[in-house]
Amino acid sequence: MDQHRKSETQQRRSIGARKNPNTEAAILDAALKILLTKGGKGLSMDAIAREAKAGKATIYRWWPTRGALLLGIYARIKGAHVHADTGRIETDIAAFFEYVFEFWRGDAGRVFALIIAEAQSDLDVAEALALYRGERINDWMTIFERAKGRGELSETVDCRLTADTIIATAWHHLLTNRLDVKGTDLARVLAYGVVKP
Amino acid sequence: MDQHRKSETQQRRSIGARKNPNTEAAILDAALKILLTKGGKGLSMDAIAREAKAGKATIYRWWPTRGALLLGIYARIKGAHVHADTGRIETDIAAFFEYVFEFWRGDAGRVFALIIAEAQSDLDVAEALALYRGERINDWMTIFERAKGRGELSETVDCRLTADTIIATAWHHLLTNRLDVKGTDLARVLAYGVVKP
Amino acid sequence: MDQHRKSETQQRRSIGARKNPNTEAAILDAALKILLTKGGKGLSMDAIAREAKAGKATIYRWWPTRGALLLGIYARIKGAHVHADTGRIETDIAAFFEYVFEFWRGDAGRVFALIIAEAQSDLDVAEALALYRGERINDWMTIFERAKGRGELSETVDCRLTADTIIATAWHHLLTNRLDVKGTDLARVLAYGVVKP
Amino acid sequence: MDQHRKSETQQRRSIGARKNPNTEAAILDAALKILLTKGGKGLSMDAIAREAKAGKATIYRWWPTRGALLLGIYARIKGAHVHADTGRIETDIAAFFEYVFEFWRGDAGRVFALIIAEAQSDLDVAEALALYRGERINDWMTIFERAKGRGELSETVDCRLTADTIIATAWHHLLTNRLDVKGTDLARVLAYGVVKP
DNA sequence: GACTAACCGAGACGGTACGTCTGGTCTTAAG
DNA sequence: CTTAAGACCAGACGTACCGTCTCGGTTAGTC
Numbered sequence A, B, C, D: 001m002d003q004h005r006k007s008e009t010q011q012r013r014s015i016g017a018r019k020n021p022n023t024e025a026a027i028l029d030a031a032l033k034i035l036l037t038k039g040g041k042g043l044s045m046d047a048i049a050r051e052a053k054a055g056k057a058t059i060y061r062w063w064p065t066r067g068a069l070l071l072g073i074y075a076r077i078k079g080a081h082v083h084a085d086t087g088r089i090e091t092d093i094a095a096f097f098e099y100v101f102e103f104w105r106g107d108a109g110r111v112f113a114l115i116i117a118e119a120q121s122d123l124d125v126a127e128a129l130a131l132y133r134g135e136r137i138n139d140w141m142t143i144f145e146r147a148k149g150r151g152e153l154s155e156t157v158d159c160r161l162t163a164d165t166i167i168a169t170a171w172h173h174l175l176t177n178r179l180d181v182k183g184t185d186l187a188r189v190l191a192y193g194v195v196k197p
Numbered sequence E: 001g002a003c004t005a006a007c008c009g010a011g012a013c014g015g016t017a018c019g020t021c022t023g024g025t026c027t028t029a030a031g
Numbered sequence F: 001c002t003t004a005a006g007a008c009c010a011g012a013c014g015t016a017c018c019g020t021c022t023c024g025g026t027t028a029g030t031c
Helices: A002-009 A021-038 A045-052 A056-062 A066-077 A089-105 A108-119 A123-149 A159-175 A183-192 B002-009 B021-038 B045-052 B056-062 B066-077 B089-105 B108-119 B123-149 B159-175 B183-192 C002-009 C021-038 C045-052 C056-062 C066-077 C089-105 C108-119 C123-149 C159-175 C183-192 D002-009 D021-038 D045-052 D056-062 D066-077 D089-105 D108-119 D123-149 D159-175 D183-192
Strands: none
Touching (some): A021 A108, A066 A108, A089 A123, A089 A159, A108 A123, A108 B108, A123 A159, A159 A183, A159 B159, A159 B183, A183 B159, B021 B045, B045 B056, B066 B108, B066 B123, B089 B108, B089 B183, B108 B123, B108 B159, C021 C066, C066 C123, C089 C123, C089 C183, C108 D108, C159 D159, C159 D183, D021 D066, D045 D056, D066 D108, D066 D123, D089 D123, D089 D159, D089 D183, D108 D123, D123 D159
């Protein structure tokens, strides 16, 4: 009985002079839960500490700023970036939109949108976001390379700028809360442009 | 001397049972100044009241939320939306980017970026922003109509989606702090797409 | 119909260059109502103006301070001070307690208690209260004079101090919210003291 | 010198997850100082926090209401309640008045008067005050018991009511700012009453 | 086996901002 | 000249959160 009571009130104690992974998990879980429940404004350090039954100092030790914490949350729920190779650049782009919109529709979208928002006033987050965007652009560069090998691309195209425009379109639909747009429609715009050839 | 002291300490008095335009101007000026000086995190209602020598209640009377205030600031510095008619859709798009980036490079950009950020957690701002985006899309629709009359556009193009992509690209460069990109380069991507015709 | 609507919304307008007695009544009524409903802390100038449908400036015109308003309220509900002449000083005192406690038990008690409280931080109220207390003491002096004529009082008694002690006892029971004590019991204490004669 | 400057600017840090007595002292000192300087109306939580260099939350943590703070201040400056045993009840009473008036003449009087005032609109303070009054009455009960043993008291006297009247008289002189009255005069009134034996 | 070092929950601390309320002052518009 | 209405500055209200700090206790590794 005492045993039972003890296990009920038992908290995560130190496991020695090193980071307790249970603690990290509890904090990130709590943060995500609050984010999705109370929204971005409700995500306070105090609330996280309360929810995770963690000390505030522990949170600040591992994630010194609100931005760092947001990045931590996103890293935790983010899957691998898989780019389908459909053999045609237009359908590759369409598949990307379908995939990323689907991913963002569950939890992750709100988190990533808040990261972009936070980046507008937190330089560190802005930097991390720029890095992340660079990686995604590089992903597209290899895809474009592949397409160029197939002779699919026009000679004058600026691949880096095009990749950025694809990302811009994806983010834009996230930020304006329209993740239900068809990927194929977006892909057609980006593949062929407006002007009659 | 007494006269001088009086004029020094003189505050903006009531001008009867109606809004005092001096007060509104003082508040918006103060808010903009703080925004550009201390950044988005420093824009507190208290700081604005202090800077504008206004009562907090006065601010809340006219702008009930932080978001409303941001929109007020932007409306104050925003000019008319002029779209050049160059006779070709590609150069129209390029001109748009050049114009809006130039505008955003002074003050207004930081404000608008913060509005987009705020929209991620403030529903009212999100709504206002959606409305604003709708107007900008309609601007483009008339331009596309003009181009279609000239037989410049491909038949299959989705004008509304294309307009949205142009806006997405503009916002994206604002949010990622790259307002120095050449408008002509961006216009080429959006006009012709990636695929060889 | 328009007539009806008009009379519904009709407010107390100016009646020319002089005080409108309806307004004074409405304000004091409203103040008393709030005092008894929300307690002393709820009695704000704003609340009174709202309740009385009066302008705040109108209130300040006639009662410059919170204390003045309290005194106004009390003056409005205060009856004449009648002292029964029972022929014996002890029963006179007892009758006084019975009478004043009864009076205070309805509304007036709370108001007077708040006046005493207000007097602790408002000099004007303190002065008015001192004046009022002086009058009450004088009332008692004539009664004691009467009793002295009957040869009822001991020669050494300090009438003024005794009168003050009677008032002290009354106020004390008001302030400690014990207006149910029997007047005869209090009168016996004051009439005979503690010491065996 | 640097040492000195450091100790000057040094703030009271946390001493762990428990109350810091230095902080409590600083807050009560600051509150008392303001009370005596600016009066009861100037005693705002903000002013205390400023003066004590404490956070407002810290004040509210330990004294949830203005009334609780007043009681804290009084408890801090209040000495022990000593009742002289002169061998005669009349001189005991006189000594009490002399003692308490002397005590109230310095600082404590203003504080206690404000507590009585506050009790008129704060139920918690009223309750604490009632408790305090009860203790003081009990003090007198033992004194009366002693006197009764000496055969000094008349048989019919209501000791509890007499004790209350003594207290009423003391409070009354405090509330009406007349702490210069001779204790012996007051004692005579209470000891012998008005009526010729 | 004693000692150090870092981790952990808890929560106090001085602050700042929140959004609301109140106090007094002032102006307008209506009579 | 009075009245209702209400805008205005100032600042107090009580709450929430910030980031820092100390406490008391834990465990792992070093001497």
